[in-house]
Amino acid sequence: MSEWQKKTPLEWLTYMNKEVTVLAAEKHQYQGWVLTVDPVSANILLAHPLENGKMSISAVLGHAVQDVEIVAEAGDEMKEKLAHLFMPEERQRQRTKALIQG
Amino acid sequence: SNLSSLVTANPAELEREQEGRVALRKRYLRSLLAMTGRPVNFTMYEKVNVGALFGASDIDILNFQVSELKTPLGVQKEALLRCSDIIAYSFEL
Known part of the structure; x- marks a missing residue:
């Protein structure tokens, strides 16, 4: 088991809402905002805003994580965005709001 | 992490x-849940990339059920x- 998989939930929580660089197996590298770490699989879930306003979501599987480095801390607006990403009604509401505000 | 709780x-x-x-x-x-029915790209070991529609996962996150899996063989x-x-x-x- 890797160091990353051996961490406790409280340790994983400290990565939430942080921008990180993840070094994975076979030299793959991923960057994004940490949405969560699944406490069962240690999979780390990242959000990466795209230019078209969409979000790219990637997950690096716990067994493939070699190193996680914190690059930045999310501001309130980003935290809010991350918190509501997987709530369907919320997303629709935000999209409508964005449309109205143009 | 289970050990640490103990x-x-x-x-x-x-x-x-x-x-x-x-x-x-x-x-x-x-x-x-948000991923269900969406096209997902999977990076596998040995430089293999495949695309598929996500279906479901088992509770331990050991297997993903997918459909329309695009492989080099079809x-x-x-x-x-x-x-x-x-x-x-x-x-x-």
């Missing part, structure tokens, strides 16, 4: 850890991907 003597600390576990897990399960209507073969996966929201 050796945590302080009940308040244990409760905090359990609450943390719940918050983390909940958000992950929601992401799986399209597999239904397939099961072993999570131990996957390095990463991604989709758009």
